[in-house]
Amino acid sequence: MRAFLIGLCALVGACATSPAAPAGPGGDTLDAIARDYVAFTLEIGEREPGYVDAYYGPAEWAEAAKANPRTVPQLIQGAATLTERLEAISTAGADPAIVQRKKYLLAHVSAAAARLRMLSGERMGFADEAEALFGVRPELPPLSSFDPVLAEIDALLPGPGSLTERVTEFKSHYVIPKDRLQAVMDAAIAECRARTARHIELPANENFTLAFVGDKPWSGYNYYQGDAQSKIEINADFPIYTERAIDLGCHEGYPGHHVYNALLERTFVRERGWVEMSVYPLFSPMSFVAEGSANYGIDLAFPGDEALAFEREVLFPLAGLDPATAEKKAELQGLLRRLARAEYTIADAYLAGRIDRDTAIDQLMTYSLSPRDKATQRLRFIDTYRSYIINYGLGRDVVQAWVEGQGGDRWDAMETLLSSQILPVDLL
Numbered sequence: 001m002r003a004f005l006i007g008l009c010a011l012v013g014a015c016a017t018s019p020a021a022p023a024g025p026g027g028d029t030l031d032a033i034a035r036d037y038v039a040f041t042l043e044i045g046e047r048e049p050g051y052v053d054a055y056y057g058p059a060e061w062a063e064a065a066k067a068n069p070r071t072v073p074q075l076i077q078g079a080a081t082l083t084e085r086l087e088a089i090s091t092a093g094a095d096p097a098i099v100q101r102k103k104y105l106l107a108h109v110s111a112a113a114a115r116l117r118m119l120s121g122e123r124m125g126f127a128d129e130a131e132a133l134f135g136v137r138p139e140l141p142p143l144s145s146f147d148p149v150l151a152e153i154d155a156l157l158p159g160p161g162s163l164t165e166r167v168t169e170f171k172s173h174y175v176i177p178k179d180r181l182q183a184v185m186d187a188a189i190a191e192c193r194a195r196t197a198r199h200i201e202l203p204a205n206e207n208f209t210l211a212f213v214g215d216k217p218w219s220g221y222n223y224y225q226g227d228a229q230s231k232i233e234i235n236a237d238f239p240i241y242t243e244r245a246i247d248l249g250c251h252e253g254y255p256g257h258h259v260y261n262a263l264l265e266r267t268f269v270r271e272r273g274w275v276e277m278s279v280y281p282l283f284s285p286m287s288f289v290a291e292g293s294a295n296y297g298i299d300l301a302f303p304g305d306e307a308l309a310f311e312r313e314v315l316f317p318l319a320g321l322d323p324a325t326a327e328k329k330a331e332l333q334g335l336l337r338r339l340a341r342a343e344y345t346i347a348d349a350y351l352a353g354r355i356d357r358d359t360a361i362d363q364l365m366t367y368s369l370s371p372r373d374k375a376t377q378r379l380r381f382i383d384t385y386r387s388y389i390i391n392y393g394l395g396r397d398v399v400q401a402w403v404e405g406q407g408g409d410r411w412d413a414m415e416t417l418l419s420s421q422i423l424p425v426d427l428l
Helices: 004-012 030-047 059-067 072-088 096-119 126-134 143-156 163-174 178-197 242-253 257-270 285-301 306-319 326-337 342-351 357-368 372-404 410-418
Strands: 052-055 207-213 220-226 229-235 279-281
Touching (some): 030 279, 052 220, 072 096, 096 279, 096 285, 126 285, 126 342, 143 326, 178 207, 178 285, 229 257, 242 257, 242 285, 242 306, 242 326, 257 285, 257 410, 285 410, 306 326, 372 410
Antiparallel strands (some): 052 279
């Protein structure tokens, strides 16, 4: 690690053995609170399927939560009790890692309390909800602010038909044939792993399985299993383009979700015994860091024109595709990325009931330049995950600004982030 990381090591506790924990009234400790936080999170998972994204702690804890979960009102009270216990722990003069641990637990209990209130029927505005769950308040720019980007794409792809139709037709030349999908994905993932392993020491036994599925609201998902093992699923309902193979390989695998979870497990659960990191609540500040770092990891692993070069030299031949307009494709992808936050404004209006479903789909078609079936799938994601969508674009931008603002090697800063209890508020 470079010198600038030494101070960060003290903050996040990634570079030392576990310091002694301070005690609260009655001998209460952060370790005891962390154990109860895990049980609390697992019980929420019994009240909301999908809330627990990953758990690799003792099986009996999960069994206990399943056998006798508290009701939502009881869990809301449980969140208040955990908060009181945490606030009663004095960290005056404590190791910075302990100070950060308490802060981390408080932030995640607060997010859990907000999610429980939502399960009880409380409705929040899009930005309020995002801030309550993920710790960052997104801006909601007017859709008209994205019109200049649409104009640039219109100039890039002139011709008859709507802009969405032209973009769809152009991208159709880069769809990976289904009979070549496995080979292309294997090659992309292997390259993502090789580029990551040159900079980050991965657990010796790390591995994942890959499967193609359908009828999902997402394009890819990493189910972390513990012991540095993941199950990655790719939604093959819609066309998968060559650049998407790289995106998925990095985002779901290296240096994305698979690496993030494996490093957290190694750093905290195995080396320190901090059990709170053995459970991953989906609607929490953890997801802002997870999705943001996974998306930024694509740019980190393939800086500049390196993704385009890899597509041209490796993926296009494997997919049997013509690379004649590959440069224009890369330019289009850069412009489409600048449209990403338009969906925050659309989701805000849709979830608040200011626009109906058909209008939301039409707006997604216009501002993501997606065909109707793909825009409909995206609205299904918004229906399911709501303000979670901020974690991708905004998360990537915040992580990128933090990593590149550290002044040292970007991979060193990324490894520190992936091995830490750094919160979104710490990145801002």
